[in-house]
Each structure stands twice: as structure tokens, then as C-alpha cells.
Amino acid sequence: MEFFAWGVNHSGVAGKRSAIIREHWDFIDRYKDRLIARGPVLDPSDPSRVTGSIHIAALDDRREAERFVHEEPFHQAGLFEHVLLRRFELELGRTQFEFESAGDLPRFFIYCPAARGSGTGRARVADEYDAYCAGFDANFLCRGALIGDRGGWAGSIYLMEMADTAAIGGFLEGEPCLKAALYGDVQVHRWTPGGPENLNPRGELA
Numbered sequence: 001m002e003f004f005a006w007g008v009n010h011s012g013v014a015g016k017r018s019a020i021i022r023e024h025w026d027f028i029d030r031y032k033d034r035l036i037a038r039g040p041v042l043d044p045s046d047p048s049r050v051t052g053s054i055h056i057a058a059l060d061d062r063r064e065a066e067r068f069v070h071e072e073p074f075h076q077a078g079l080f081e082h083v084l085l086r087r088f089e090l091e092l093g094r095t096q097f098e099f100e101s102a103g104d105l106p107r108f109f110i111y112c113p114a115a116r117g118s119g120t121g122r123a124r125v126a127d128e129y130d131a132y133c134a135g136f137d138a139n140f141l142c143r144g145a146l147i148g149d150r151g152g153w154a155g156s157i158y159l160m161e162m163a164d165t166a167a168i169g170g171f172l173e174g175e176p177c178l179k180a181a182l183y184g185d186v187q188v189h190r191w192t193p194g195g196p197e198n199l200n201p202r203g204e205l206a
Contacts, residue, residue, distance in 0.1 A: 039195075088146060
């Protein structure tokens with residue numbers, strides 16, 4: 001089973017986060033063979049400021065997913081205001097770690113929660129959605145569906161490499177589920193892949 005976890009930071013925790021970042025990396029490294037995507041969520045107006053963390057992983061069941069979330073060092077240290085944990089279905093034939101970047105472009109996290117009562121509408125646009133997203137496969141580090149507690153569709157997640165926010169806006173303008181009003185409030189965040197291998201030579205977020 002695949003799970004999506006998004007921890008949203010309390011304000012003012014940057015120093016605390018930096019102090020335990022290696023402990024966090026060591027913990028996540030225990031799951032490296034099961035990771036689909038990982039990385040910090042960034043403030044769109046100031047990408048040097050981390051506002052949260054995303055992890056998508058293949059785990060045995062809900063119990064193991066909850067253990068993953070609650071034992072993770074950032075959570076243990078009280079960095080998060082709240083954590084969203086959902087079942088997830090990967091819609092790409094690869095993980096973030098197999099993505100081939102086009103160059104030094106920004107990355108984005110797009111959170112598209114389903115609007116109330118929209119679950120059955122997803123099937124009506126499924127073919128159009130698949131065809132549309134296939135046209136952006138080179139831009140996706142990860143994409144997939146969120147699954148609700150009762151097993152129904154609960155929205156979409158995109159991790160994308162695009163030239164800028166205008167390009168993201170162009171993608172969303174044609175996105176079939178959004179055009180069909182199946183989403184609630186769509187959120188666009190900056191994001192970057194996580195782990196020590198993604199720091200630049202100065203030790204900063206790449």
C-alpha cells in the first residue's frame with residue numbers, strides 16, 4: 001500500500017529543524033527502498049523557508065504508516081502543526097528518484113483535494129485526465145491520487161518541475177478534474193527533493 005504524508009510546520013521552527021536534520025535523514029534512510037517521493041515544502045514567496053515535509057512511501061498498512069509518521073524525528077520534536085496522512089495511488093511508472101531533470105528549474109507541489117461530493121465525477125473524466133497528464137510526464141517527479149478513509153477518490157497530488165508559476169498555472173488551466181470542478185481549494189507550493197544528496201555545495205536546499 002502507498003501512503004502520502006504531509007507535515008505542516010509550526011512557525012519559528014527553522015533552528016530546531018536544522019538541529020535534527022541528520023537524525024531525520026537517518027530515520028528516512030531506513031525506508032529508502034520503499035520511498036516514492038520525499039522533500040521539504042517551501043514558502044512560494046521565499047523558497048529558502050521550509051514550511052513542511054512530504055513523504056510518499058510503500059508501507060505494509062495503515063498501522064505502519066501511522067508508526068512512520070509518529071516516529072519520524074521532526075514529528076517527535078513537535079515541529080508540525082498537523083500532519084495529513086492519506087492512502088495514495090501512484091499514477092506514474094517511476095518514482096521521484098528515477099526522474100530525469102531538464103535542468104535548473106524550480107519544483108512545485110500542487111495539492112488538489114476533492115470537493116465535497118465530487119468522488120464519482122472523477123470516473124467521468126478519467127480518460128481525458130490520463131491523456132492530459134501524459135502530455136506532462138516529462139515534468140512530473142511524482143503524481144497520483146489521494147484515497148479517502150472509505151476507499152474513494154479524495155483528490156490529486158502533483159510534484160512538478162516547471163519553468164515558473166505561470167507554467168504551473170497553464171497546466172492547471174487545462175487539468176480536466178479542475179475544469180470539471182472536482183477539486184476544492186487547490187494549493188500551489190514550492191518544493192524540492194529531500195535528502196543530503198540534494199543540498200548544494202554550500203549546504204543549502206538545491
